Amino acid sequence: MTSTSSKHQDLQSLDTLTGGAFTAPTSGERAQRIREWLAANPSPDQMQEVFKELSGRDKGAARLLREKLDEIKRAKGQEAIAAEWAQKAEALLAQSKLNIADALAWQRDAAKAGAPLSREPLAGFKVQLAERVKGIEDLQHRAQVQREAAVLLAQRFEVLSTKGWRDAQAAEEGLRADVTHWQQQATELTADANWNSLDAKFAPQIDASKAQLLVVSDAFHGALAQAIAAAADTAAPLPPVPVWADELRAARGLPTEAAAAAPAKPAGPKIDPEKRAAAQAAVEVALAKLEQETAEGHGKASAGAAAALRAVLKEHGKQVDAALEARVHAALVAAGELEGWQRWSADKVREDLVAKAEGLLKRPEGQALGGRKIQESLRTLREQWKKADQGGVPNHALWKRFDEACNEAHKVVEAWLDKVRADAAEHRAHRVALIEEVKAWAEAHASASDLKAHNRALHQFADRWRDGGHVGEKVFAELQPLWNAAFGAARAPLETAQAASIERRQAMIAEATDLGAQPMLRIDAVKALQQRWQAEAQSVPLDRRQEQKLWDAFRAPIDEAFNRKTAEREKASTAMSEHDRNVLEASKALDAANASGDVQKIRAAVAQLEAALRGEAPARPAPAPVPAPVTSGSDGPAVGATEIVAPGQAAAEFGEGASVQPVPGETEAPPPVAAPEPDEAGQIAAPAPSGDLIAPVGSADFSARADEGDNAAAATPAAPPKAAPKPVVAARRGDDRPGSRKAEPAGPAGRFGDRRDSRSGPGGRPNDRGPRAGGPGGDRFGDRPPRFEDRGPRLGDTAFRAQREALERADLALRKLAAQAHGEALTHLLGAWEKRDASELPSVQELGRAVTPAVRTTWTQAVAKPPSGDAGEALLRLEMAAEVPTPADQIDARRALQLKLLTKRGDPAPAQTWGEDAGKVLASAHDAATARRLQNALKALLRK
Template identity: 80%
Template sequence: MTGGAFTAPTSGERAQRIREWLAGNPAPEQMQEVFKELSGRDKGAARLLREKLDELKRARGQEAIAAEWAQKAEALIAQPKLNIADALAWQRDAAKAGAPLSREPLASFKARLAERVKGIEDLQHRAQVHREAAVLLAQRFEVLSTKGWRDAQAAEEALRADVAHWQQQAAEIAADANWNSLDAKFAPQLETSKSQLLVVSEAFHQALAQTVAAAADAQAPLPPVPVWADELRVARGGTPEAAAPAVQKPAAPKVDPEKRAAAQAAVQAALAKLEQETAEGHGKGSAGAATALRAVLKEHGRLVDSALEARVHAALIAAGELEGWQRWSADKVREELVAKAEGLLKRPEGQALGGRKMQETLRSLREQWKQADQGGVPNHAMWKRFDEACNEAHKVVEAWLEKVRADAAEHRAQRLALIEEVKAWAEAQAGSTDLKAYNRALHQFADRWRDAGHVGEKVFAELLPQWTSAFGAARAPFEAAQKASIERRQAMIAEAAELGAVPTLRIDAVKALQQRWQAEAQTVPLDRRQEQKLWDAFRAPIDEAFNRKSAEREKAAAAMSEHDRHVLEASKALDAANATGDAQKIRGAMARLDAALRGEVPKPSADGPSVGATEVVAPGQAAAEFSESAQQEPAPGDAPPPAAPAEAAGATPDLVAPADGADPSARSDAAEAEAAPAPVAPPKPAPKPVIAVRGDDRPGNKKMEAVPAGRGAGGRFGDRRDGRGGPSSRPNDRGASRGGDRGPGAGRFGDRPPREERGPRLSDVAFRAQREALERAEQALRKLAAQAHGEALTQVLGAWEQRDASKLPSIQELGRAVTPAVRGKWSQALAAGPSAKAEEAAEALLRLEMAAEVPTPAEQLDARRALQLKLLTRRGDPAPAQTWGQDAGTVLAAPHDATSARRLQSALKALLRK
């Protein structure tokens, strides 16, 4: 039976004979028997039988499925009213079930259903178009009623024929086999259009017949059409009557507010129930709530405002009740899309969309329209408007695409021409020796390629290898020259290292090597970074040799003097004091450095040089001196004031810090050891008043006598500014010299005092060390003073918030800007509790902001302007800058709040620094 499959000697022959036997389509029972016998002998040959049996099994299963879905398709086609959704669902469900839709009989059923659905959709479209045609016919009647009656009489027969043709087509649409399958709305719409058209046609013909009769008989009544009646009236010799006044529409009856409120409450209650059920995901509950809401809306819908109606629509859509509401929402979306599409070309001149932006916008609008069609019944009239607007706007995209294609072709031609130009230039510059010009030309070609314009990715991928090949061939000679130049420079770097390693530096050889380097650098240009790296490597050994020579020269010339050593030690001590962050120690170290600069030898100490302080400086005092530290502290290059040694000598023993490296536990012992021999610090001299002097006004210069008062300072009229008398004080002796009163040896600048001794001259190292140490110390003092100022201001605000006068900072902490009397008033205001009125506190805050010249919050700008105008009218009153202390006390006497605290903080932050 199998053709010798069981007796074949090899597995391949058995499989071949099984294939030949299966080609004859044996019975399934025979195949099952052969498979049972062969599966134990040869699994490879048995696999062919198993696949054939599985295929037959699947075919039998698909036949059963096909028969089942064929029956369903017959039932659908036999229905007199076919639902399009059911037909589409049949095809979808059959495909999910695995039915063979591509084989008969399902293929024919699928084609029949598709044809039936297409017929239903075409009939819907015809019905909609026919309804629009009825509207257009009615408009023709209306337009003819506004023209002369003879024109209407001439078009009457054509209108009769068009109306009869419309009625015939309407009858054909209603007689179509698919008419019952249409949506229930189409039949009433078409019937309504037919009745309206017939009413308009009959009225038109009756009015026209009456007009013809009135034209033939002057006694006949005039037609009801105003235009025709006026025409006949003029023909009879009369004048047209004035237009009748517009009929006033009766005013809508007023609704009882109680009824409206009750309706609103009923709808809101039903709406709240539906929203709650929808939010909780209750399907049945949301359906019932939606039904209840629609019932309430039918009863009270005319009394509901538009906002609540919109909420009702949104809730019904969310709940899945899309029978009537989905169409409403879809049409709303379509109207918005149509408006957007029609507005694309109505933008102002400066806001018109470009080609790419227009293309993206049109694509987005069409996608949104598809989504709207999926959620509701299609609206062909709105689709026609939308499609026409999109097609009109797409003309901009087409013009842009044509321009892009033209530009791409032009850019491609430019790039090809540039490639050919590079090749020709490379051949012409074969033996060029001007490498700078060669490199400049290569950069220009690269810039032209980069700026050659945009081309497509495919075109660019095609042109890039050609450009790389041509540009690489043109750049090859320059790269070879660069490589040779780098090798020569590496050789010069090695030669420079050899010259630098020689104990005796040869200046002539170094100059010659540098000239060779400069010549090489000017001949062959390299990349900036690479050239800088090579230059640094070249100059490093030479600079090191010169530095070694300079160090040896300085060491051989003279050792460091004792004065320089003292200055360097004092500078290091000042840096150590800066690191501590203590203002007392920093000032003490500055005083020691000033003494060392004047040449004073520091007294030896058991602990070594100490970094001490000359006086106790409170945080507030540091804040008070913050504004004048830059002017009172000595400059790095100027001589310090003579009072510094006294301050350094009078340092308080118990505030002296231990020397660097000393044990902190020995601080008290060191203080006791220094307390006995230390002299009592003399009192600081009172600052002398600044007196205007004549002559040299450089820092450190002393003037023994003040300039006499001239004109404007109590002198007589005519006196000179240098103190000498005017014309009346000149001697009568003509032989007397004009400068005879200067004394012997007085020249032009003979009245200058002798130059003050500034101490021994410093070496460069010591001078730079002391200058940098003083600069760092001044910066540290300014930083500490600013911190102290901020702490004092924070304490003031904290005392106000807690109404605790004991937490108010002291006079020293507040600084010199606050007098004891002002602080006393602040303390009384805090101790007495909130007593100031809100108006007084607000005006005091405005005066504080005016005194501090800080901005006022936007909401208080009008009040500040009013206060400024008020102050202009009171010329005798003190200015806010003079009374800011009392104003601050008024604010502190008021209750604390965050806004006033921020305004007071910004004002006092500027005022306490003055």
């Protein structure tokens, strides 16, 4: 008990510490409060305690703490690594002789070890080492430049020794100053702090260049002094420079040394022809090889062939003729050019590769490459560099730049690889935990009854496995069999139930096939079978495609049976009744009237269609002969059940069951034919045989009513027609409810529950439809109207749709014509006002029912007079009556008028005096703005 209370107190304290993270209702709120708490930089101990308690409650919120703790752990590890590499950097900087390779290797190895090179103190050491390396490289470059400068100075001395001694004397002072300056620079190089860090070859090179330059300089100055002395004194010795000595001999009038010492050219020894031919053949073979390699563009092969040709030429060069020697020199020149072109081409390729390597990290912010892309790019660039080295002489300077750029870009790859390894380890642990969770879940739900929940959980496990993150191929190959085994064990109960469900569904498919093959479709059996199928589908889930395939196989025979039933029903209803034909003809006549655009024709056609709908016969060209007395049909009600005194009224009063007889002198109305209706079992009753009397179809006791009609027909004679036409009504005799006897008058006795009305005559009648208009007691106080409106006989689908669409089109045409007439009348009104011509004013019929003759007379008088008065207030009253907006500049005036009207409660409102206000406007002068406002107001008022 004490431990439980202490744990509860700890949770409360942790909840208070984290700002309510433990008591938050949702995972998102817990994560948000953990983020806010972590923003305050809590101590690692507090974070560890909160993580320990929260990891078992909300893994999503605990992940934030785990990431923060991992970050702190990595930071501590990086501090130790940083201290270690800082010591190594200090040791390198403390050396008097620093090796550039060691400095570069420190940065590369530190990055591989994960040292934070971007933070202090490693960032400072990195900069110091880079500056030290740069200083050493600059010193090396200066040493190389100094050596080249010494060579150039020596070449200047040599060039001056080939010119006259007077030119050398003029340039002597400049050369002496340049030599002195070179010596000072060489001394500065050796005094630099980084001189000891240079390669050992640089110090001997500088010393040798210095010694050589001093020797050449001393010899030049000594020879020049001797030449000056010889020019002044002819007895003085000549200088050792041949050009100067010849110049002085020429000045003294003596022959030059070359002319005096030129001996006669001895004749060459005779060469053996066989040796000459062998030498010629050897040189030609080497020459052909070189020419072939040069023509094919092989740089390295042509260089080897050229070397072989030089070796052969050194051995047999004295024995070849001049033509072959010229070919040899031309081939050697071409091979040298090819070798130089190959070197230049390879350098161009290397420079492009260096630019690409340096550009891997110099991309815009939104176009930076990821670790994988950089890794693939580095691999490709290094392969291309190897191919470039194979085709030409290596270039160490470009290789150094390329290697540095690749190493710098590889830091991003290493960071990405570290992240990939960490993510892969985390994903592997997550997948292993998921496999264990599936195993435990499978053991706990081995006998599950809710298969839908079982299937849903399996889908969730599969989604979690699919979204478990990337792992290597080796790890995936290791984990996939374990997952398949665990998931298969979890899925085994569902697969067993699915196999049994498929068998049951196959049995129901066979049962549905048997039901569909029966001649009479049993609706109750079909419904029961469908309910069984739905119950099975809801209890045992299947794969969507398999379930759809089974469902299609199940419904196919039932759909086929229903389609067969529908075809039979449509075949039975294809014979259109006389009433439907009359309605169709009236609908077509109404469409023709709509096309004509004549309002009178449209209204007359609508009246004819409504009469056809009520069952009234259309006018015939010739009167039909008077029919014989009507006899009852086998399915119709008894003759005399309803006394007919006018055509169409009985049908409107009593519906389809009333018999209609024509009045002498009028056209006979065709008997209405009722459309068949399905009964409760989904069957369609067979249509009644053609006859003068049709019984109503659709009642449950149709056969009983038919039998009663047959019995009543024998006892009751047909009612004779009246002698003269007069206003008539339909008189009801007896009760036509199912089960009643139509031939006998209704007595006081009736079925249980019938209500009798004393006003209906002796004994009353059932109060099911209310009193008939014009019947006994029809005009007395308290009589109720008929319950059903006069809709006429029942229509078929084709006739019903045709008359409905025809009426809709007629209504739309009438509306369009009315709007058009209204707009034309309003236009004529404004035109009469503008011309001040009362004869052009529209008539009362054109203006509509909203304008009385008195109002039109007022408008006529206003238009006929010269313009006078102000129409401002009248326009405002018109706009208020029509409820249309007022122009912006008249808003204040309208508000003032509204306030004024509020103070005069006894005055009529603008809606009552709009005709007089319109007359005031018409009496004023015409103007475009006023006419526009008047038109907007009258457009609304004339429609009311």
